[in-house]
Each structure stands twice: as structure tokens, then as C-alpha cells.
Amino acid sequence: MLNRLIQPLVNPIEHIDMVKAEKRQLSNGIPVYYVNAGTQDVVKIDFVFEAGTWFQTSNLVASICNSMLEEGTSNFSSSEIAEKFDFYGAHLQLTVDQNQGFVNAISLGKHLPAILDVMEDLIKRSVFPEDELEVLIAKNKQKWLLENEKVRTLCQKKFTQVMFGDAHPYAINNTLEDFDRIAREDLIRFYQTHYHSGNCQIFVAGKVEEPVLRMLDVRFGENDWKQTNAKVPVYEINSSPKKFHHVEKANGLQSAIRVGKFWVTKSHPDYHALSVLTNILGGYFGSRLMTNIREEKGYTYGIGSFVLNLKQASYLVISTEVGNEYIEPTLVEIAAEMKRLQIEPISENELETVKSYLLGEFLRDFDGPFALAGSFKAINDFGLDYSFYDQALKVLRNITSEELMQLAQQYLNPEDFYTVVAGSKSI
Amino acid sequence: MLRVPGFELTRIAQPATRNFTMIHFERTKLENGLTVIVHQDQTTPMVAIDVCYNVGSRDEHPDRTGFAHLFEHLMFGGSKNIPVYDEPLQKAGGDNNAFTSNDLTNYYLTLPKNNIETGFWLESDRMLELAFSKSSLDVQRNVVIEEFKQRQLNQPYGDVWPLLRQLAFKVHPYQWPTIGREISHIEKATLQQVKDFFFAHYAPDNAVLVVTGDVDFDQVFRLAERWFGPIPNRKVKPRNLPKEPVQTEIREQTVIREVPNDTIYMAYHMDGRLDPDYFATDLVSDVLSNGNSSRMYQNLVQKEKLFSELDAYLSGDYEPGLFVVSGKPSNGISLETARMAIEQELDRMKQELVSSYELEKVKNKLEANIVYGEMNYLTKAMNLATNEVLDDAGLINSQVESYRSVTPEQIREVSQHLFRTENCSVLNYIAKK
Numbered sequence: 001m002l003n004r005l006i007q008p009l010v011n012p013i014e015h016i017d018m019v020k021a022e023k024r025q026l027s028n029g030i031p032v033y034y035v036n037a038g039t040q041d042v043v044k045i046d047f048v049f050e051a052g053t054w055f056q057t058s059n060l061v062a063s064i065c066n067s068m069l070e071e072g073t074s075n076f077s078s079s080e081i082a083e084k085f086d087f088y089g090a091h092l093q094l095t096v097d098q099n100q101g102f103v104n105a106i107s108l109g110k111h112l113p114a115i116l117d118v119m120e121d122l123i124k125r126s127v128f129p130e131d132e133l134e135v136l137i138a139k140n141k142q143k144w145l146l147e148n149e150k151v152r153t154l155c156q157k158k159f160t161q162v163m164f165g166d167a168h169p170y171a172i173n174n175t176l177e178d179f180d181r182i183a184r185e186d187l188i189r190f191y192q193t194h195y196h197s198g199n200c201q202i203f204v205a206g207k208v209e210e211p212v213l214r215m216l217d218v219r220f221g222e223n224d225w226k227q228t229n230a231k232v233p234v235y236e237i238n239s240s241p242k243k244f245h246h247v248e249k250a251n252g253l254q255s256a257i258r259v260g261k262f263w264v265t266k267s268h269p270d271y272h273a274l275s276v277l278t279n280i281l282g283g284y285f286g287s288r289l290m291t292n293i294r295e296e297k298g299y300t301y302g303i304g305s306f307v308l309n310l311k312q313a314s315y316l317v318i319s320t321e322v323g324n325e326y327i328e329p330t331l332v333e334i335a336a337e338m339k340r341l342q343i344e345p346i347s348e349n350e351l352e353t354v355k356s357y358l359l360g361e362f363l364r365d366f367d368g369p370f371a372l373a374g375s376f377k378a379i380n381d382f383g384l385d386y387s388f389y390d391q392a393l394k395v396l397r398n399i400t401s402e403e404l405m406q407l408a409q410q411y412l413n414p415e416d417f418y419t420v421v422a423g424s425k426s427i
Numbered sequence: 428m429l430r431v432p433g434f435e436l437t438r439i440a441q442p443a444t445r446n447f448t449m450i451h452f453e454r455t456k457l458e459n460g461l462t463v464i465v466h467q468d469q470t471t472p473m474v475a476i477d478v479c480y481n482v483g484s485r486d487e488h489p490d491r492t493g494f495a496h497l498f499e500h501l502m503f504g505g506s507k508n509i510p511v512y513d514e515p516l517q518k519a520g521g522d523n524n525a526f527t528s529n530d531l532t533n534y535y536l537t538l539p540k541n542n543i544e545t546g547f548w549l550e551s552d553r554m555l556e557l558a559f560s561k562s563s564l565d566v567q568r569n570v571v572i573e574e575f576k577q578r579q580l581n582q583p584y585g586d587v588w589p590l591l592r593q594l595a596f597k598v599h600p601y602q603w604p605t606i607g608r609e610i611s612h613i614e615k616a617t618l619q620q621v622k623d624f625f626f627a628h629y630a631p632d633n634a635v636l637v638v639t640g641d642v643d644f645d646q647v648f649r650l651a652e653r654w655f656g657p658i659p660n661r662k663v664k665p666r667n668l669p670k671e672p673v674q675t676e677i678r679e680q681t682v683i684r685e686v687p688n689d690t691i692y693m694a695y696h697m698d699g700r701l702d703p704d705y706f707a708t709d710l711v712s713d714v715l716s717n718g719n720s721s722r723m724y725q726n727l728v729q730k731e732k733l734f735s736e737l738d739a740y741l742s743g744d745y746e747p748g749l750f751v752v753s754g755k756p757s758n759g760i761s762l763e764t765a766r767m768a769i770e771q772e773l774d775r776m777k778q779e780l781v782s783s784y785e786l787e788k789v790k791n792k793l794e795a796n797i798v799y800g801e802m803n804y805l806t807k808a809m810n811l812a813t814n815e816v817l818d819d820a821g822l823i824n825s826q827v828e829s830y831r832s833v834t835p836e837q838i839r840e841v842s843q844h845l846f847r848t849e850n851c852s853v854l855n856y857i858a859k860k
Contacts, residue, residue: 011542087720254576284517300573
């Protein structure tokens with residue numbers, strides 16, 4: 001007889017198949033990390049350079065330099081580069097973050113030789129044409145103007161400034177005027193200093209067999225694109241003495257909120273246990289914040305917390321957008337949820353739920369070639385190995401509500417958090 | 428319109444041939460009318476369960492818009508025998524989301540394959556009957572109002588799409604956006620309306636169940652029979668929507684908003700997804716603006732520097748929808764100049780044949796994108812489900828050939844029909860100085 005009142009038997013997740021990345025070196029020493037998995041003839045290649053905003057001497061140089069890589073090389077014009085990628089149905093993605101610059105592509109295996117020919121040129125022989133630079137800057141100015149109309153952008157910018165101090169590279173503080181100060185020579189200098197074989201790692205995922213690795217060595221394994229590494233600049237974090245900040249944005253209906261503090265890094269002994277704790281607070285749909293502030297009160301479409309791990313610092317941040325009339329009550333509830341974790345033990349039921357959910361997430365993080373490569377990069381960037389995940393699993397399976405309550409008392413004191421609100425209503 | 432923000436799946440372009448492997452699936456229909464589709468993918472330890480209901484915002488009453496989407500939120504407020512939806516799913520290591528469009532409402536979850544039955548239990552109970560709780564309605568009304576603000580009212584250019592739809596459609600319900608025409612419609616929703624909506628649209632005979640992952644066909648069909656089989660057929664009435672009359676003269680609207688840049692939008696009525704010209708129309712948009720090598724980007728952004736952004740895309744509606752060109756002119760370029768430049772490119776499509784190279788390029792791109800899409804079991808589940816609601820899940824395999832067989836002559840013919848002045852609605856979106 002079908003009983004709809006009782007959940008069918010749930011099987012615990014016991015085995016997680018962590019296919020590990022393997023390592024090779026090109027003839028010139030560039031490390032290549034690869035995951036050969038999946039059934040489709042698709043390859044994703046990421047060239048990673050230490051060329052993030054950390055290394056730039058003036059605003060926007062790292063990102064504009066990166067974007068310009070596809071705008072012309074000694075062998076191909078920008079339109080020829082675009083033509084190649086489009087004709088072969090490959091996608092090129094150029095991005096930078098705080099520490100690294102990326103040249104990523106996804107391609108059908110059969111077109112990889114042609115795609116790598118173009119990638120070789122744009123990585124080794126970019127020429128930064130004036131005309132394309134002008135178009136790119138105009139385009140980025142318009143994008144900047146649009147982004148800076150959004151309360152969430154204004155809030156995030158201010159939040160990073162408050163946390164790190166205006167002069168720190170992790171603070172986002174670019175202005176519209178910065179675009180006018182971009183000089184082509186600065187971009188070329190940045191390119192020469194940072195995009196070279198001595199500053200490069202390669203990550204490959206998908207159908208990665210010997211021919212793919214050989215192709216990489218032929219195109220990138222020589223010493224013809226080596227430069228001396230630039231000195232890594234040192235920056236001090238200079239946080240604001242004030243915990244509460246407001247950014248004015250007239251006529252908005254909603255305000256963006258960020259509540260955050262510095263967090264332990266991935267190698268800290270509390271890292272894994274805290275990750276369970278922050279997931280309970282705001283890391284999944286059944287989290288405390290989502291349940292209270294969205295599902296019980298309806299103040300917002302979404303609220304969540306996440307930990308951002310950067311090379312020199314990690315921080316926890318809670319982020320949401322709420323109707324202006326709900327700012328105060330939302331901030332009150334966020335603090336109340338932290339307090340609650342400090343004084344009330346988490347019920348067995350809730351702990352079971354979050355553990356199972358996170359185990360499911362674990363499975364997803366190791367499912368398919370791209371996820372596998374991502375999980376590897378997430379440890380490799382921090383000098384960690386796969387024992388990081390073994391440890392994470394062990395902590396996840398064994399953690400108790402007492403331990404979590406103690407951690408909450410140590411790490412989730414509302415008065416330690418910075419709060420930034422961006423919107424029209426001053427409070 | 429997603430249930431939970433932050434997780435947006437990229438829409439996969441329609442399939443093409445060669446590298447593409449046929450997606451093999453099996454399909455059956457239960458006695459109560461529920462279509463069940465299974466596709467085996469042995470590369471993943473997970474399964475995806477997708478339940479797609481053939482109801483969207485086009486099925487709403489003009490005075491109660493936004494209801495289908497509000498209802499999607501209510502589907503998580505507990506069902507007849509299960510007080511909460513999310514927690515048991517999380518206990519089984521699962522995750523879920525949902526979206527509503529003008530055409531359909533799609534619910535999808537993933538979970539480890541050995542916990543597949545929890546998915547059947549949850550999805551079948553809410554198809555059987557919702558809990559219809561007043562408190563859930565009260566809260567989700569508020570959540571959706573905040574979503575309305577976050578997506579539309581508090582976003583620069585957030586009202587473009589509603590304005591365009593309203594301009595282009597005078598009769599067909601595509602004239603309002605999924606989130607609703609106005610907040611008051613959502614505020615006024617009553618519990619009785621929620622109940623009526625459920626029994627009118629949420630039924631096995633109006634839904635498709637798709638399961639993908641490392642599963643056994645028979646096992647899934649048995650589970651489907653067991654959990655969904657007892658739900659009564661609700662004799663859902665066939666849809667009977669008014670047809671949009673043919674537009675006979677150009678329409679133009681100008682609005683002034685607090686945005687950084689002027690923008691022009693030109694919307695042309697196009698064929699529906701099942702019409703033979705659909706594939707050629709899709710390729711027209713690709714020739715014009717898919718990728719940096721496309722015509723409009725190369726000519727108007729890169730060479731002539733008239734625009735900083737310029738795109739051509741389809742609204743993606745199942746019934747006859749819109750082909751839209753949108754552009755942000757560069758500093759100092761007027762909307763008139765911008766519009767003339769766009770029209771010139773469209774005229775070229777009407778007069779000259781695209782080269783075989785150019786056509787090959789856009790077809791290759793479609794082919795590659797479908798292969799990328801095949802790498803993910805959830806994407807496959809969603810594509811099977813939404814195509815079955817459209818007409819037939821098998822379209823994801825046969826469309827390949829439909830795209831491949833488009834000729835330069837068809838591209839020109841479709842362009843001539845599409846880009847007629849009297850078929851166009853222009854929205855001038857002016858930045859307040």
C-alpha cells in the first residue's frame with residue numbers, strides 16, 4: 001500500500017568518486033593539470049597567469065589588458081580571431097579576478113588544433129591595436145555606467161573598500177575617469193610582465209588524451225615567451241574603523257545589504273567546521289536566513305551568505321536586496337540569527353538535513369570533467385592537496401551541534417561584522 | 428523567472444548535426460495522461476527529475492497577471508501529505524529550482540541516484556494536491572513583490588521587455604510579462620483563485636515527467652506508475668487563446684528613464700516554434716549578431732563605431748513571438764542615426780544572399796553548442812521536457828536536420844517577410860539628462 005505520509009527510505013551517501021587531476025610539465029616547465037573524463041569530444045583549456053588586479057599599478061589595467069588579448073595579434077586581426085572562434089563553434093572567455101588573469105576556451109576536440117593556433121597567438125603575440133582599444137574603452141564605460149546604477153554594485157564596491165581600505169587591490173574603487181587614464185603603453189607593459197611562460201599554469205578538462213598534451217607542448221612548451229617575473233607587491237589591509245556604512249542611491253525601491261567580516265583561510269583548522277556553520281546560517285535554501293527572512297517574513301526574493309577565499313584574505317558575507325521598508329528589520333533578524341546559533345544548539349533534525357544536503361553538493365562538485373577541474377583548482381590555488389576534501393568529508397560527517405555552537409560563539413558575534421547598505425533611504 | 432535567485436542555467440541553442448549524438452530516450456503515457464520520458468546517462472552519480480506543466484503566463488486572466496509565476500512559488504509551500512517540500516529533499520542530498528515562462532512552468536530537482544524515490548514522492552504529492560495554506564500565500568505574495576522590484580522596478584532598463592510586449596501584442600496574452608503587469612494583481616490574489624488555478628492546470632494530463640541519469644528504464648516507469656499513476660486525470664481544457672491580428676503599420680513609443688544611455692529596441696513579429704520558418708529565423712539572428720564575428724558587431728560596433736552594444740535575438744516564445752534588435756548607440760550618435768544603421772543591415776539581409784561560409788559558421792556554432800549541452804544530465808532533462816510540452820521531445824534530435832537544411836535563399840526570404848516596416852514596433856528608451 002502506498003503511504004504518502006512517509007518519506008521513502010533515504011540512503012546515506014557513502015562513496016564519492018573523486019577523480020583526481022594529473023600533473024604534467026611542458027618542456028619549459030609550465031605545469032599542466034588535467035582531468036580526462038566525460039564522454040563527449042569536448043576540451044576546456046584554461047591558461048592562468050598571475051595577472052590579477054593585485055599586480056596593476058593603476059585601476060583597470062589588469063582587466064583591460066586581459067580583454068584586449070583577443071583584439072589583435074601579429075598574425076591575426078581582431079575580426080580574424082573572432083571569425084575563427086565562431087566558425088569552429090568554440091568559446092573564448094577572458095577574465096581577471098583579484099589575483100589571476102584567465103584565457104579560457106571550450107572547443108570540440110576535433111577543432112582544438114585550429115583553436116590552439118589562435119590561442120597561442122593571442123597569448124604570445126598580442127599587439128593591442130589603438131582602434132580596438134578605443135572601441136573597448138567606450139564599451140566598458142557604458143557598462144560601467146549601467147553597473148553603477150545598481151544598488152548591489154554600489155554596495156559591493158563600498159563593502160570591499162570598508163573591509164580592505166581604498167588603496168588595497170581587493171577594494172573595488174574604479175571610477176569612470178579611470179577609463180580616460182588608460183594608456184596603451186601601460187597595457188603593453190603589463191602584458192609583457194605578466195603574460196609569459198614563467199608566470200603560467202594550464203588546466204585542461206574533458207577528453208584530454210596524449211595528442212592534446214602534445215599539442216600544448218608544441219605551442220607553449222618553448223622558451224621563446226619567457227620573461228622575468230615581476231616582484232609581487234605587498235599591500236596592507238586597512239579596514240574602516242566604522243562598522244556601519246551607507247551609500248546613497250536616490251529613488252530606489254530596494255536597498256542592497258552586505259554584512260560581513262574577515263574569515264579563516266582554507267588552511268585553518270576550523271575552516272571545514274565553519275563551512276558547515278555558515279551553510280546553516282545562509283548557504284542553502286533551507287538556511288536560517290532564507291527560512292526566516294524570505295520564507296517566513298517575505299522581506300526579500302533571496303538572501304544568502306558565502307565565503308570568498310582570496311589569496312591574501314578570506315571573508316564571509318551575507319548579501320540581499322530588500323524593500324526599503326525592510327532594511328531595519330532585516331538587519332535585526334540577521335543579528336538575531338547569529339545570536340541564535342550562539343545560544344541554541346542546532347537540532348538533530350536540522351543538522352542531519354544540512355549534512356545530507358552538503359554531501360549531495362559534494363557529489364555535484366565531483367561530477368563531470370569541468371566540476372572535477374574546478375574542485376582541483378580550488379585547492380591548488382591555495383597550495384593544498386586532495387586531503388583537504390578528505391578532511392572536509394570527515395568533519396562534515398562527524399561534527400556535532402555542541403561544536404557548532406562553540407564556533408558560533410567564537411566567530412559569529414554580530415558586533416564584529418561590517419554592514420553596508422546601498423539605497424535611497426538614509427538610516 | 429526563477430524560484431531562487433542566483434542560479435541561472437544558460438539556455439542551450441537548438442541542436443545541429445555531425446558531432447551531435449542522438450539523445451536516446453523512451454517514452455510512455457500513464458492511463459491518467461501523464462507522459463513519462465526516460466534518458467539514460469551513465470556518466471553521473473546523480474539523477475534529474477523534471478516535471479513540466481503546460482501552463483504559463485499566457486494562460487492568465489488579463490486582470491490577474493503574474494499568477495502562474497506566483498503559483499510556482501506556492502508549489503513549495505507544502506502539499507496534501509507532505510508539510511514541507513525542501514527539507515526531505517535536502518535530507519536525501521537533493522537540490523531543486525523552478526521557473527515560469529509565458530508558455531510553461533518547469534520544476535526540476537537533482538539528487539543522488541539511490542535516493543531517486545524521494546523525488547517521485549515529493550513531485551507526485553504536489554501534483555496530487557497542494558496544501559493551499561493561507562500563510563504560504565501571504566508570504567510568497569510578498570516574496571514575489573520583492574522579486575518584481577528586484578528584477579524590474581529597481582533595475583535600470585528593467586521595464587523594457589514589458590513595454591515591448593505591450594507595444595507589439597494587442598490581443599494575445601504575450602502582451603504581459605511573466606512577473607505580471609502590475610504589483611496590484613499579485614497583491615489581490617486570493618486562496619480561492621489559487622485553488623481554481625491548481626485544478627484547472629496542474630494535472631497529469633497537462634504535464635510531462637522526465638528522468639535522466641544512471642537509471643533503468645523499467646525501474647523509472649515502475650516508480651512513475653506507483654507514485655503518479657493514482658493521480659486522477661483532471662480533463663484539462665485545451666488552450667484556446669486569441670490570435671494576434673496581423674500588424675499593419677509601424678508602432679513607435681518613446682519613454683524617458685533614469686538610465687545611463689539611450690537605447691533603441693526594434694521588435695518584429697515572427698513565426699512560432701513549430702512553424703517551418705522558425706529555424707531560418709533563428710539563423711537570421713545568428714548571422715546578424717551571434718559572436719564577435721557577426722555582421723552587426725563587425726560593421727556597426729567595430730568598424731563604424733556607431734554602437735557600444737548591439738544584439739539581435741528571439742523572444743523564444745512557443746507561439747508566434749518577437750524578433751528583437753536592440754542597440755546602445757555610442758556617445759554622440761543619435762537614435763535616428765542608430766536606427767538607420769540597423770535598418771541598413773536588415774536591408775542587406777533582405778537583398779543579398781548570405782555566403783555559404785557565413786551560413787556554415789552559424790550552423791557549426793549550433794552544432795557545438797548542442798554537444799556542450801549534452802554534457803549535462805540536467806540540461807538534457809530540461810530540454811526533453813520543454814520540447815515535449817511544446818510538441819514532441821524528439822524535436823531535440825530532429826531539429827538538427829531542420830537547421831542544417833536551411834538555405835541562403837530561405838534566409839533571404841524569411842528576412843524579407845520579417846523586416847517589413849509595418850511589422851515593426853520601435854521603443855526609444857531615452858536617458859533622462
